[in-house]
Amino acid sequence: MAAKRILLLGAPELWRKCTAVKDIALPETKMTIRGLRDTLADFRKKNGFGRGIAAPQIGVLKRIIYVHFPKAGISGALINPRIVKRSRTRIRLWDDCFSFPELLVKVQRAREVTVSCTNEKGENCVIAAKDDLAELLQHEIDHLDGILAVQRAIDNRSFAWRKEETR
Numbered sequence: 001m002a003a004k005r006i007l008l009l010g011a012p013e014l015w016r017k018c019t020a021v022k023d024i025a026l027p028e029t030k031m032t033i034r035g036l037r038d039t040l041a042d043f044r045k046k047n048g049f050g051r052g053i054a055a056p057q058i059g060v061l062k063r064i065i066y067v068h069f070p071k072a073g074i075s076g077a078l079i080n081p082r083i084v085k086r087s088r089t090r091i092r093l094w095d096d097c098f099s100f101p102e103l104l105v106k107v108q109r110a111r112e113v114t115v116s117c118t119n120e121k122g123e124n125c126v127i128a129a130k131d132d133l134a135e136l137l138q139h140e141i142d143h144l145d146g147i148l149a150v151q152r153a154i155d156n157r158s159f160a161w162r163k164e165e166t167r
C-alpha cells in the first residue's frame, strides 16, 4: 500500500464529523489503517517529524487515528478513541498539522487526558497521557469531530508561519 494524499486546509472533508467504526474486521477498516500507517511513515521520512494522523486527512470519514509515539510505547491505530477524562491544568503550545504544514497555531490543551479506544486487534484499551502525548491525542481526536487546530487558536494573533517562529 502506498501513501495517500493528505488533504489540506480547505478540503471540505476536514470539517466533517466522522462516524464510528462498527466492525474492525472489515477489509475497509484494515485498508484505512494501512493507508494511515503508510501515509504517516512517508510524511515522517520526507519531513523528519510526524507523530499522528487522522482518517479524515486521507479522505476517510471514520473514527480512526494512527499514532506513532515510541517514547510511550504506542505505535498503531486507535479506533473510536474517546477522551473520558481531562485535567483542569492546561498547557499552551504552538501546534501544527499535516493539513497546513507551514502554519503554527497557538492553542491551549489539557495537560493530561485519559483516552479509551479499541486497538487493531479489537481489544479495548485505556491510555493515560500527559504533555506531548496528551496534546497529540487531543489534536487527532479533534480531527474526528471536524475540528482543526485553527479553530482552537487562543486569539486572532495565535498564528505564525513556521519559518518565522523557528528562525
Ligand SMILES: [Zn+2]
Pocket (backbone or CB within 6 Å): 096, 097, 098, 099, 139, 143
Ligand atoms: Zn492535524
